[in-house]
Amino acid sequence: MNDRSSRALLERLIGFATVSRDSNLEMIDFIRQYLADLGVESELFYNAERTKANLFATIGPRDRGGIVLSGHTDVVPVDGQAWTVEPFALTERDGRLYGRGTADMKGFIASVLAAVPRFVERERELELPVHLAFSYDEEVGCLGVRSMLADLEKRPHRPVLCLIGEPTELKPVLGHKGKLAMRCSVKGAPCHSAYAPYGVNAIQYAARLINRLEQIGEQLSQPEHHDERFDPPYSTVQTGTIKGGRALNIVPAECEFDFEVRALPGFDAQVVADELQTYADAELLPKMRAVKSDTDIRLQPLSAYPALATSPDSEAARLLALLSGSTEFATVAFGTEGGLFDQAGIPAVVCGPGSMDQGHKPDEFVSVEQMDACEAMLERLMEHLATAR
Ligand SMILES: [Zn+2]
Structure with missing residues (x-):
């Protein structure tokens, strides 16, 4: 088989076990070398420990914005999941390609890489450049992409669109909710449970919160x-x-719980955390401290990403309709890096092969038919880049 086919590339990518907690550098090196062999230079943006990196590359003219094809290289763990195939190897069965990350979202990255030789072939004809932006640590709160965006934001020619290839079965998606994840820690005061009123029960206060x-x-x-x-x-x-x-016979000294807010566009999730803090300060802490002065309730953010709500009347939506062949714009329940691109001044939309019904689950797969359809979408993108003004 041609090793630049999307099938062969997906097989390579699935072989890199890029669970978010581990390094993605082997996969990034593979992509960088693949692009270099085609004459495409890459920029890497490392994390502080230099164990992970984002990759950014451009094909076409440098003096204008263009379109970003964006995907994350990390995948969720397979721990405790009952897989019937090897998760970090590609298995083809009945028109489906199985493996961790096939749907979310190495299928898209493989399709993009498979399209690169065609982009390079027609590079001189391209009126607008295409950019590849592959991130790390998306699955743990869209963390990695931020350093790359901070750099892109400073460049003189801002892309006109970012296409996030998360699995939507190639349906055009303009939005999703934002998320705020928080940890609440309650510090009570322990004592023998026979004297419960003389202690401060952290679990009971957590229950009220x-x-x-x-x-x-x-x-x-x-x-x-x-x-x-x-x-x-x-x-x-x-x-x-x-x-x-x-233990049941000790009034609990600590209780910690994590909560999240999934926020509609335009709703600031922080309002929920602030309201909880106000309730803690006004209602609970005075009672707790009346018993013991060093009791406490603390809120700490774990992760957050903004909502995405690209207007159906925007140029970005028009481009998405052109690429996807549909104006049946939808939203998705899961989050993406799209809101962060949007905040960085790059309008974002979501459209990619496979379905999130399979994402994060055992025996994750993308169908061959979806991979073929993604190839066709990228072909339409190339036509657009060659003819756009
Ligand atoms: Zn994803």
Whole structure:
């Protein structure tokens, strides 16, 4: 098989076990070398420890904006999942390509790399450049891409569009909610449970805070806040993990829980954290400190990314319709780096092969048909870049 086919490239990419906690440098080196062999130079943006990197490359004229093809190189872990195939090797079965990251989102990256020889062949004809932007640490809060964006923001010619190739079954997507993840730590005061009123029960105070979050969530779900483009059509608040207590006969000294806000575009998720802090300061801490002065409630952000809401009347949406062949614009429930590109002044849309129904799950796959359709989309992109003014 041609090793520049999207199938062969996907096989190579799946072989790199780029779980977010581990280095992605082997994969980045492979891509850098692949591009270099085609005469395309890459820029790398490393993390502080130099264990991971973003890659940015341009094909076509340098004196104008162009279109960014964006994907993340990291994948979620396979720990505890019941795979029936080897996750970090490509298995083809009944028209499907299985492996961790096939849908989310090495299938897109492989398609883009497979298109590079054609872009290079026609480089002189390109009226607008195409940029490749491959990031790390997307799955842990869209962390990696930020250093690359900080650099792109400073350049004189800003791209007119970023196409995020997350799996949408190649349907055109203009938006998603933003997310804020927070940790709340309650410091109580321990004592023998027979003397419970003389201690400060951290679990019970955490329970009140969690209740409060649920109430805030209920307020946010009221019809006046709805945006019917999204499912569910309102911002949501959810507590996902909780830890606390050592033994039933000890009043617990600590309790820690993590919660997240999934925020509609235009809603500032920080409002939820602020409201919780106000409740803690006004209602809970005075009671806790009346028993023991060094008790505390602390909120700490874990990660956040902004919502994406590209207007259906924008030039970006027009381009997306051209590429995807559809104006049935949709939104997705999952987050992407799109909101960060948008904040950096690069309008973003989402459209890529495969489905998030398979993302993050055992026996993740992308269909061969989706990979072929993605190739066709990139061919349309090339026509556009060659004929755009
Ligand atoms: Zn993804």
